[in-house]
Amino acid sequence: NAGVTQTPKFQVLKTGQSMTLQCAQDMNHNSMYWYRQDPGMGLRLIYYSASEGTTDKGEVPNGYNVSRLNKREFSLRLESAAPSQTSVYFCASMRQGGPQPQHFGDGTRLSIL
Amino acid sequence: DQQVKQNSPSLSVQEGRISILNCDYTNSMFDYFLWYKKYPAEGPTFLISISSIKDKNEDGRFTVFLNKSAKHLSLHIVPSQPGDSAVYFCAAPPPRDGSSNTGKLIFGQGTTLQVKP
Numbered sequence: 093n094a095g096v097t098q099t100p101k102f103q104v105l106k107t108g109q110s111m112t113l114q115c116a117q118d119m120n121h122n123s124m125y126w127y128r129q130d131p132g133m134g135l136r137l138i139y140y141s142a143s144e145g146t147t148d149k150g151e152v153p154n155g156y157n158v159s160r161l162n163k164r165e166f167s168l169r170l171e172s173a174a175p176s177q178t179s180v181y182f183c184a185s186m187r188q189g190g191p192q193p194q195h196f197g198d199g200t201r202l203s204i205l
Numbered sequence: 206d207q208q209v210k211q212n213s214p215s216l217s218v219q220e221g222r223i224s225i226l227n228c229d230y231t232n233s234m235f236d237y238f239l240w241y242k243k244y245p246a247e248g249p250t251f252l253i254s255i256s257s258i259k260d261k262n263e264d265g266r267f268t269v270f271l272n273k274s275a276k277h278l279s280l281h282i283v284p285s286q287p288g289d290s291a292v293y294f295c296a297a298p299p300p301r302d303g304s305s306n307t308g309k310l311i312f313g314q315g316t317t318l319q320v321k322p
Binding site: 133137148150186 | 214237239241246247248249250251254256296298307308309310313314315
C-alpha cells in the first residue's frame with residue numbers, strides 16, 4: 093500500500109529556478125492538499141483540490157501554482173523560486189464525505205539558495 | 206478568527222508516566238478536532254479525533270478530552286513509551302467549511318514530545 097507518494101524527497105534550487113513537486117495517491121481519494129511546514133509554524137495550506145477538476149487557494153498560495161492532473165495526481169509548481177520558499181512540503185489526500193483524516197506523504201525537503 | 210494554538214513547543218516525560226499535550230482554539234464554532242503524530246522525515250499520521258458533541262474519546266493508550274467552555278483540548282498518553290517521541294499536531298476543519306466540505310484543516314504549531322527511557 094503506497095498511499096500518498098511524493099517526488100522528489102529532496103531538492104536544492106537556486107533563486108529564480110522553477111520546479112514542480114509531484115504527488116500521487118492510490119486510495120481513490122477525491123480531495124488533495126499541499127502544505128508547507130516551517131519551524132514553529134505548523135502546517136500551512138498552500139492549495140487544495142476538493143475534487144477532480146477544481147483547485148482553490150489556501151492560506152499561503154503566493155508564489156505557487158497547482159495542477160490536478162487527474163484523480164490520482166496533484167502537482168505543485170514554483171515558477172520562480174525564492175529563499176522564502178525553503179521549506180518541507182507535504183501532500184495529503186482525503187476521501188470526501190464528512191470530517192475525516194487526511195493521509196499524508198512523507199514530504200519533499202526543498203532548499204532555495 | 207480561526208486559530209488553533211499549541212503553546213508548548215516541547216514536552217519531556219519519563220517512560221511509563223502520563224504525557225499531556227494541550228491545544229487551544231479561538232472560535233467556538235470549531236466542531237471537530239484531530240491529533241496527528243509526526244516522526245522525523247515522515248509525514249503526519251492520524252492518531253485520534255473528537256467531535257464537539259463529545260467531551261472524551263479514547264483509543265488504547267490515547268485519550269482526547271475536549272473542554273468547550275474553555276475552548277481547549279488535550280491529548281493524554283498513558284503510559285508513555287519511548288516510541289511515542291514525536292511531534293504532535295492538533296488540527297481542526299475551519300468552522301464555515303462544514304457545508305462545503307472541502308476537507309481543509311487548520312493546524313497548530315506542534316509540540317515535540319520526548320519520552321525518556
